[in-house]
Amino acid sequence: MKAFTYERARSVEAAVKAAASVQSARFIAGGTNLLDLMKLQIETPAHLIDVNHLGLDKIEPTQEGGLRIGALVRNTDLAADQRVRRDYAVLSRALVAGASGQLRNKATTGGNLLQRTRCPYFYDTRMPCNKRRPGSGCGAMQGMSRSLAIVGVSDACIAQNPSDMAVALRLLDAQVETMAQGGAKRTIPLADFHRLPGDTPQVDNALQPGEMILSVTLPKPIGGIHVYRKVRDRASYAFALVSVAAVFGQNGQARFAFGGVAPKPWRTDGADAAASQGAKAVAEAALAGARTTPHNDFKKALLRQTLASLYRQQEAQA
Amino acid sequence: MKFDTPAGPNPIDRGRVVGIPHDRIDGAAKVTGTAPYAYERHDVAPNAAYGWIVGSAIAKGQIRSMDLRTAEAAPGVLGIVTHANAGALGKGQFNTAHLLGGPAIQHYEQALALVIADTLENARDAAKLVRIDYAPEQGRFDLKAERLHGTMPPASFGSPADTRVGDFDGAFARAAVKIDQSYSTPDHSHAMMEPHATTAAWNGDKLTLWTANQMIAWSVGEMAKTLGIPKENIRLVAPYIGGGFGAKLFLRADALLAALGAKQIGRPVKVAIARPQIPNNTTHRPATIQRIRLGAGKDGVIDAIAHEVWSGDLPGGGPETAAQQTRLLYRGANRITAHRLAVLDLPEGNAMRAPGEAVGMLALEVAMDELAEACGLDPVELRIRNDVQFDPEAGPQRPFSSRKLVECLRAGAQQFGWTKRNPKPGQVRDGRWLVGMGMAAAFRNNITTDSGARIGIDGQGRVTVETDMTDIGTGTYTIMAQTAAEVLGVEVDAVTVRLGDSRFPASAGSGGQWGANSSTAGVYAAAMAMRAKLADKAGYPIDDARFEDGLVKMGNQSQPLGALAGRDGLWVEDRIEFGDLAKRYAQATFGAHFCEVGVDIDTAEVRIRRMGGAFAAGRILNPKSARNQVIGAMTMGAGAALMEALDVDTRFGFFVNHDMAEYLVPVHADIPEQDVLFIEELDDKSSPMKAKGVGELGICGAGAAVANAVYNATGIRLRDYPLTIDKLLHAGMPVVAA
Ligand SMILES: Cc1cc2nc3c(=O)[nH]c(=O)nc-3n(C[C@H](O)[C@H](O)[C@H](O)COP(=O)(O)OP(=O)(O)OC[C@H]3O[C@@H](n4cnc5c(N)ncnc54)[C@H](O)[C@@H]3O)c2cc1C
């Protein structure tokens, strides 16, 4: 961990201003990802701006009939919120499938969206990694890549996005509200928030330097049956090998988003369109253009099987 | 006290205190955070500086040059230890690689420097500034490829690499039913809760190490040898240890570097091996490839049995003795066991909980399941038919000291409801789950080791027990107190136990499940000597004296212990010395594991639904701590079956998943209710306690029971551990079409 300075921001505007004035500043929310990365010197901010006390920890209705979730709302609180549990149950279920109770008590909505990959080569600073050190090569591609992504990958990087929450938010067409340097606010659809690696895998998302997440909004509830199914190597406290967020509607309609398989929460029009044709068709549409390694090729079958399981349960309940 | 003839009736048989499920006497200190661990010895070394280990970034090669200038100039840095300034260092006999590497590098993350600073953060930061120029060399990292060059290792702990009895080839060729299969197990990391840690301080030429170490006397000797100083100048203190599983049997880099660092800066230094460094810096359980051949009659009775094992280690290292149990567990006149050792440049392999059996049983007990099926026999019945009451390699002249495998199998099966199992795999459905049951025998050697203790009684009649024995979370404090209380006729709360200090008499230490039985026998010896002394003081013939209620009694006379001890108190020291009973009798612990799993019909996720077992391990000194050991070991076995594996990158030569987010061990949600039944047994040839070890028995076979249950649920037989989703999918799951 490099020595750094620390301040507790007094207002959102002041936080954004501070981020603009100090080079390599970072916001700190729960710190559950940032501090680990700092200890390993994967992140080396010179300045931390604590955004925990700015009143961004509220969940409020929007005029459009949706919800606005403050960036500092804890994962535990978001999962337990009555409105979320009633109208956006997939989000609740995704959240409680993530990390551990202790981590969720600390982890925030904004921080969770920005958590970095769990590629093991990214975590060992002696190993080549284009995401950590652009141009150094990818340690994982010819190495141990079992947990990594199979769609949306590039020659530079096959890292997966590890978030469960983001998969549900993607499914629900959430939007991210931010304040950029200079104080301008903007709204970024979650679909455009996370980036594919291309040849710049070091850039995870669409935020500009110093841009702060204020909130995440959810549109009006869409009804349907909400499910989140996470498949992993142990029963709890492990990242997804694959996960599926789904909302099943009327007449065989459904929408799907996928975790563990791509550098971002993965959603395709094709998969939704194939809903009425069953698991195999949905999986094929979702994974069109997949590029696997011998270690992670099983994720194709596993995604199909996870969908099959969801369909089976839907039929059993119908 | 010599122990060379079977124990007769003795004070332990009273069962007044020993054998009672007494709570841990150190429990309150542990849960209130007042039990001091090695890294927290602010009480004795308040001004300790912080050391951070710089580990090698390559697996094999040389250091061309080291540039320390930037690191030395970094804030708070007090000194840097490297091979260039550490002076000549020896190497302990239990260490394969040097604890401080350079200029030659023997494995990834081998310690190459210790950076010492005023704070942990400054030390960690400056460690990143040490510049090392490497000349890498090609290493050997792939066991599958290197096994072909495996050689026969020397005998380890008196046990030869190979054994051969009768005519295996002929008998196997003739056998009506044959099993010939290969199994593999991956490298495992101990993943104990407390990382390796040491606080070191010098006083002149005297060194004190507050450390996390299972074997005090060994490690004093190893440190003396490494530093080239007399043993007498070293004091090792380890009263509390946050788990070990074998990781702390030997001297490790934290202890050596803390000592060298403290010497260099003239101030105490503390060093912990950081969690992400542990898998590659320290030892691990080596991966194995195992071939098992079983030849039996149609009735399942084994006539030919062969178990061959390949493992790898650094040059000069040792094998994973996974065929060990196959020498003793089942009958058969024609037998082979063999170990071959390949050279690998991965981090050093060594003992982890039940070395040998833990992974040997993962293979043997699946092979037995395969044999049961091939013979159309119930797996429990197959094992009963192959029971043998003597060492099957040595013949009837070497009987077992006690062996209740059959009793365990029957009682365990009954308790678990084994008869409800459908022997045909893939038949039982419960909603989205395919349900299966599996079982396996449990077997682990019983080792006994000489062990000393000192006992004092003060004027108030309080008893103090002192020995360098360690409590690695196993409950040693409590069973020591129980033993002394039983022999001397006092209550447990009248006994103070002080452990883990090299100033105390040398004990068996904690390892190989020899600790509890051997070290309580040492306390027993000292307590019996104390009895003699007390009787003498009281003027009662020892044979007429009774020790009850804090009194020495004879007829209707009595005298309190405190009065006899007087103001100055009384002290005695003795040790238990084991004769040749372990040669004359095969000694081992036995059990039976049962497991029910559900396997998701679509996704192949495996969930354990129930685990149960019955175990015979001599006298159970404290059923509460014994159960705790067994369920913990069963959990570890479940981990080995389903998830635990260090992933080897054979290009760079290191374990990739080297932190606890990536190296998975079971969590609570993976482990359901575990039923443990202890079968009554007294082993008079094992020790005067008539106990045997129990700390490792629970892992041996547990994973095989899980694997056999997965087979029973799905009809898919995997022989490459762990049994993960990808392997099940690859092997034919889902068995039900989507
Ligand atoms: C052992 C372990 C297991 C885990 N398992 C899972 C799992 O199974 N599933 C899962 O989804 N997650 C898992 N996590 C990850 C966890 O969910 C994240 O660490 C957490 O959500 C991050 O939130 P935080 O508030 O602590 O973020 P921080 O660590 O505080 O911040 C993360 C990043 O976001 C930035 N940031 C934070 N807030 C803002 C803001 N308002 N505006 C702009 N930038 C901001 C920070 O600068 C930093 O770069 C696990 C974590 C650990 C350590």
Ligand code: SF4
């Ligand atoms: S997959 Fe991406 S994160 Fe992993 S090593 Fe390659 S470049 Fe780095």
